[in-house]
Amino acid sequence: MITPLHSSLGDRARPCLKKKKESGWAWWFTLVIPVLGRLRAQTIMKARLKGAQTGRNLLKKKSDALTLRFRQILKKIIETKMLMGKVMREAAFSLAEAKFTAGDFSTTVIQNVNKAQVKIRAKKDNVAGVTLPVFEHYHEGTDSYELTGLARGGEQLAKLKRNYAKAVELLVELASLQTSFVTLDEAIKITNRRVNAIEHVIIPRIERTLAYIITELDEREREEFYRLKKIQEKKKILKEKSEKDLEHRRAAGELLEPANLLAEEKDEDLLFE
Amino acid sequence: MAGRGELIAVIGDEDTVTGFLLGGIGELNKNRHPNFLVVEKDTTINEIEDTFRQFLHRDDIGIILINQYIAEMVRHALDAHQHSIPAVLEIPSKEHPYDAAKDSILRRARGMFTAEDLR
Numbered sequence: 273m274i275t276p277l278h279s280s281l282g283d284r285a286r287p288c289l290k291k292k293k294e295s296g297w298a299w300w301f302t303l304v305i306p307v308l309g310r311l312r313a314q315t316i317m318k319a320r321l322k323g324a325q326t327g328r329n330l331l332k333k334k335s336d337a338l339t340l341r342f343r344q345i346l347k348k349i350i351e352t353k354m355l356m357g358k359v360m361r362e363a364a365f366s367l368a369e370a371k372f373t374a375g376d377f378s379t380t381v382i383q384n385v386n387k388a389q390v391k392i393r394a395k396k397d398n399v400a401g402v403t404l405p406v407f408e409h410y411h412e413g414t415d416s417y418e419l420t421g422l423a424r425g426g427e428q429l430a431k432l433k434r435n436y437a438k439a440v441e442l443l444v445e446l447a448s449l450q451t452s453f454v455t456l457d458e459a460i461k462i463t464n465r466r467v468n469a470i471e472h473v474i475i476p477r478i479e480r481t482l483a484y485i486i487t488e489l490d491e492r493e494r495e496e497f498y499r500l501k502k503i504q505e506k507k508k509i510l511k512e513k514s515e516k517d518l519e520h521r522r523a524a525g526e527l528l529e530p531a532n533l534l535a536e537e538k539d540e541d542l543l544f545e
Numbered sequence: 546m547a548g549r550g551e552l553i554a555v556i557g558d559e560d561t562v563t564g565f566l567l568g569g570i571g572e573l574n575k576n577r578h579p580n581f582l583v584v585e586k587d588t589t590i591n592e593i594e595d596t597f598r599q600f601l602h603r604d605d606i607g608i609i610l611i612n613q614y615i616a617e618m619v620r621h622a623l624d625a626h627q628h629s630i631p632a633v634l635e636i637p638s639k640e641h642p643y644d645a646a647k648d649s650i651l652r653r654a655r656g657m658f659t660a661e662d663l664r
Contacts, residue, residue: 389569391550436568
């Protein structure tokens with residue numbers, strides 16, 4: 273057989289390097305053990321192939337679940353962004369109204385910044401094994417702009433504050449959707465990469481090794497068969513040779529036949545007949 | 546991570562910032578640094594970029610709101626930001642209504658939706 277240069281089976285695949293014992297009973301032992309080793313390698317490889325295929329199917333399912341969620345989120349993002357456009361327009365409008373009635377209060381507002389009343393918390397959500405960050409807004413503290421607009425335009429200012437508070441809530445929701453979107457994008461890319469790696473690298477490799485082992489086993493079987501036939505032939509030849517030898521010696525009269533008890537008619541040991 | 550309050554930062558023109566401050570998101574941290582930036586006609590792009598990067602590095606800011614026309618100016622800094630937190634949201638301003646085609650995030654998923662979805 274052609275010996276492979278590189279094989280994951282090592283020296284077992286190079287019979288010229290294997291030591292063969294031809295003496296007596298130990299001889300047939302060396303036949304059986306390598307074959308057993310190959311069979312075991314085959315079952316191991318089959319188990320690995322099965323494992324790789326199961327893993328690939330699971331990862332595909334995970335990728336599908338993630339992609340489904342991804343598309344849902346994307347749709348929601350588009351809707352919310354359109355809605356946000358509208359809400360922002362309304363809020364900007366009410367700002368213009370308030371400026372009209374209350375005068376320019378921008379500088380006072382900017383100077384009086386102290387503590388935020390609206391803050392956000394990040395929570396974790398789980399989708400098919402991927403943790404997504406989700407924002408939740410909450411209020412704390414009092415309104416530091418309670419006194420603004422007391423002079424004039426108080427109602428417009430109150431409306432303005434309400435509009436912007438609504439805008440902030442919507443934007444927090446949008447931010448949650450966006451972070452989920454980005455995280456899912458990454459997760460999907462990684463999962464798809466893994467699926468492709470298993471599908472195009474690992475499984476073909478295992479299948480090739482399995483095919484190689486099977487051809488090796490077949491080869492071994494053929495070798496055994498051939499060897500047995502040769503032995504039978506040799507034995508036959510030896511037998512014929514020894515028979516011929518016997519014939520010759522008998523013909524030459526060298527061979528003394530041992531006494532045949534049954535053929536003798538007169539027994540010398542008997543004194544009286 | 547739950548339970549720790551984070552702020553909403555704003556980078557925008559005067560009207561946008563005033564509006565959101567009235568909405569109650571403005572805060573000065575212990576170093577008297579505000580979580581907002583008012584962008585006027587004479588504000589340089591470097592200043593905007595610096596403030597944006599600072600907001601990204603601060604760990605008490607969860608969301609950054611930025612006017613879309615300002616986002617256009619610092620598009621490269623926005624695109625370089627790949628993490629999910631802080632979330633960067635582009636909002637329209639009074640003069641420039643919202644254009645979905647320019648949004649960083651929506652551009653990433655451009656092949657997945659058609660023009661009908663945007664209407």
